[in-house]
Amino acid sequence: MALSENAAETVLVIWEDDSGTRLWAxxxxxxxxxxxxxxxxxxxxxxxxxxxALEWYFECNFIGYETLREVAEINPRRRGGVPVLKGTRFTxxxxxxxxxxxxxxxxxxxxxxxxxxxxxxxxxxxxxVLMQPLRK
Amino acid sequence: xKCFQLDQCSNHxxxxxxxxxxxxxxxxxxxxxxxxxxxDIVLTDLLSKDAPIVTMDFTIVYDNPAYxxxxxxxxxxxxxxxxSAKKMEAIIAKFKSKFSDWNSTDWSNIYxxxxxxxxxxxxxxxxxxxxxxxxxxDGDDFPSRLRLVIAxxxxxxxxxxxxx
Numbered sequence: 395m396a397l398s399e400n401a402a403e404t405v406l407v408i409w410e411d412d413s414g415t416r417l418w419a420x421x422x423x424x425x426x427x428x429x430x431x432x433x434x435x436x437x438x439x440x441x442x443x444x445x446x447a448l449e450w451y452f453e454c455n456f457i458g459y460e461t462l463r464e465v466a467e468i469n470p471r472r473r474g475g476v477p478v479l480k481g482t483r484f485t486x487x488x489x490x491x492x493x494x495x496x497x498x499x500x501x502x503x504x505x506x507x508x509x510x511x512x513x514x515x516x517x518x519x520x521x522x523v524l525m526q527p528l529r530k
Numbered sequence: 531x532k533c534f535q536l537d538q539c540s541n542h543x544x545x546x547x548x549x550x551x552x553x554x555x556x557x558x559x560x561x562x563x564x565x566x567x568x569x570d571i572v573l574t575d576l577l578s579k580d581a582p583i584v585t586m587d588f589t590i591v592y593d594n595p596a597y598x599x600x601x602x603x604x605x606x607x608x609x610x611x612x613x614s615a616k617k618m619e620a621i622i623a624k625f626k627s628k629f630s631d632w633n634s635t636d637w638s639n640i641y642x643x644x645x646x647x648x649x650x651x652x653x654x655x656x657x658x659x660x661x662x663x664x665x666x667x668d669g670d671d672f673p674s675r676l677r678l679v680i681a682x683x684x685x686x687x688x689x690x691x692x693x694x
Contacts, residue, residue: 473539495617
């Protein structure tokens with residue numbers, strides 16, 4: 395078993411077991427890309443969840459990251475590299491704060507003249523990224 | 531009338547309208563031509579004008595020292611937590627209540643951070659803003675202490691007019 399090449403970025407792992415089944419799973423501990431684990435080590439790092447649950451979690455996680463990649467970006471020349479809505483200077487952090495302080499997406503979009511769909515996709519992406527068990 | 535310029539993060543239409551309705555200053559929203567542009571372009575443009583920039587981007591100077599012109603209208607950073615326009619407006623309202631000279635003060639070449647309980651004031655002639663002074667809101671002498679600090683900084687370097 396080995397972490398995928400993008401593991402450091404995505405925290406996704408490919409597991410090939412005896413039957414050849416490939417599972418996506420996230421370790422409970424941060425691992426290095428390319429790190430090789432034997433089955434016992436690997437088993438000690440993941441939560442005891444069913445295959446179907448793991449697949450669901452990581453499918454959602456993967457889609458969440460892909461959604462965020464579509465709608466957010468990090469550009470050192472904009473807001474010093476704080477993550478912003480793609481193509482804007484409006485930070486994800488502020489978008490969340492504004493949403494908490496408003497009646498919703500449309501109000502924030504209107505007041506700051508930004509794309510409401512971008513805000514919705516950002517929330518969907520974050521929702522999916524956070525839909526997985528995390529260590530206490 | 532004193533003008534203040536909003537950055538994109540502080541560019542809330544309702545905030546600008548409420549301020550302008552008070553008619554104690556003029557709030558300029560970020561021009562469309564600067565919307566979503568890189569930091570250096572926005573800073574170079576806005577710092578060439580007369581209106582102090584009001585922003586929540588608390589690393590704007592640290593991130594762009596090369597674009598801080600030696601004669602500038604000043605930068606006022608609102609350190610809101612969370613960083614929403616509503617919180618920013620509340621902090622600004624508190625500052626205005628504590629410092630009635632806010633709209634007659636010359637903020638040129640001044641960098642000021644406003645927090646819940648204090649301000650931090652420094653000269654702004656380059657990217658170095660670490661030699662400033664914090665001044666707490668508490669105490670009746672807050673306005674005089676702030677005026678004194680700004681006057682000291684002004685003696686070190688003449689300022690711009692800063693009017694509309």
